[in-house]
Amino acid sequence: MADSASGMTVTFWGVRGSTPVPGPNTVRYGGNTPCVEVRAGDSIFVLDAGTGIQSFGRDFREKSDEPVKLHLFLTHTHWDHIQGLPFFQLAYDPRNEIHIVGPKRQGSALLDCLERQMLPPNFPVPFALLQGVKSVTEMASGDSMQVGDATIHSAALNHPNESMGFRVEHGGRALAYCLDHEHGDTNQIHPGVAALAQNADMLVFDAAYTDEEYPSFRGWGHSTWQEGYKTARELGVRILALAGFNPGVVDSDLDAIKVEVEAMAGRTIIATEGSSIEL
Numbered sequence: 260m261a262d263s264a265s266g267m268t269v270t271f272w273g274v275r276g277s278t279p280v281p282g283p284n285t286v287r288y289g290g291n292t293p294c295v296e297v298r299a300g301d302s303i304f305v306l307d308a309g310t311g312i313q314s315f316g317r318d319f320r321e322k323s324d325e326p327v328k329l330h331l332f333l334t335h336t337h338w339d340h341i342q343g344l345p346f347f348q349l350a351y352d353p354r355n356e357i358h359i360v361g362p363k364r365q366g367s368a369l370l371d372c373l374e375r376q377m378l379p380p381n382f383p384v385p386f387a388l389l390q391g392v393k394s395v396t397e398m399a400s401g402d403s404m405q406v407g408d409a410t411i412h413s414a415a416l417n418h419p420n421e422s423m424g425f426r427v428e429h430g431g432r433a434l435a436y437c438l439d440h441e442h443g444d445t446n447q448i449h450p451g452v453a454a455l456a457q458n459a460d461m462l463v464f465d466a467a468y469t470d471e472e473y474p475s476f477r478g479w480g481h482s483t484w485q486e487g488y489k490t491a492r493e494l495g496v497r498i499l500a501l502a503g504f505n506p507g508v509v510d511s512d513l514d515a516i517k518v519e520v521e522a523m524a525g526r527t528i529i530a531t532e533g534s535s536i537e538l
């Protein structure tokens with residue numbers, strides 16, 4: 260855990276996009292949908308509530324039975340980024356203080372989107388029973404929020420139904436989180452990504468595809484590890500963490516990408532469930 264004076268510790272609990280893909284071919288890098296835990300001094304941040312958030316909750320409870328206070332930042336409400344919330348045990352404990360923050364959008368209130376996921380007959384337990392959730396707040400693109408000693412900045416990304424990226428700053432360190440995002444066809448880095456990731460210590464980037472696969476998925480709202488690499492180098496990022504892998508990507512595919520990126524300049528990692536990095 261980072262001490263309260265400086266730095267951050269980042270732990271990956273879910274690294275897959277679209278749908279969980281458990282099984283023998285994904286067991287090494289992990290099969291859960293997106294969730295990242297960030298410890299920044301006394302503050303706990305959770306980025307996205309994919310199925311990986313269940314692992315975060317279990318891990319937390321194994322280490323402590325104390326009430327928890329945390330902020331959960333949601334990039335958007337596509338299933339794979341919220342589907343772990345109804346199974347997030349910490350959210351049911353009324354002693355806890357969970358503050359959910361997500362994108363402000365035209366026509367779709369964040370709270371409505373979260374409640375609708377849990378409506379009968381599609382789910383038996385209503386959102387209102389998540390008694391550990393004390394607030395749901397919308398954040399507009401470009402807004403910043405202070406939590407403890409940390410500052411969180413937001414920016415809209417390029418994604419169907421809109422996605423929002425975040426930059427968490429604490430103790431002179433910065434983490435940029437850019438899932439889900441499509442780089443598009445221009446040679447310009449998207450202004451949202453540029454605003455969030457400039458000189459970041461770590462950029463978590465949407466590496467759903469390879470450049471070779473991308474033409475078949477144009478317009479689906481995701482990017483490639485090669486675009487992540489170019490973006491990270493151009494923006495002076497210290498560590499690039501590739502994540503958001505397409506469901507068809509298996510461990511041996513990620514092994515091959517790992518070999519390739521480790522031979523390239525700069526530090527690039529394959530985000531791996533259960534692994535932590537101190538910034």
Ligand SMILES: [Zn+2]
Pocket residue numbers: 335337418422439480
């Ligand atoms: Zn999405």
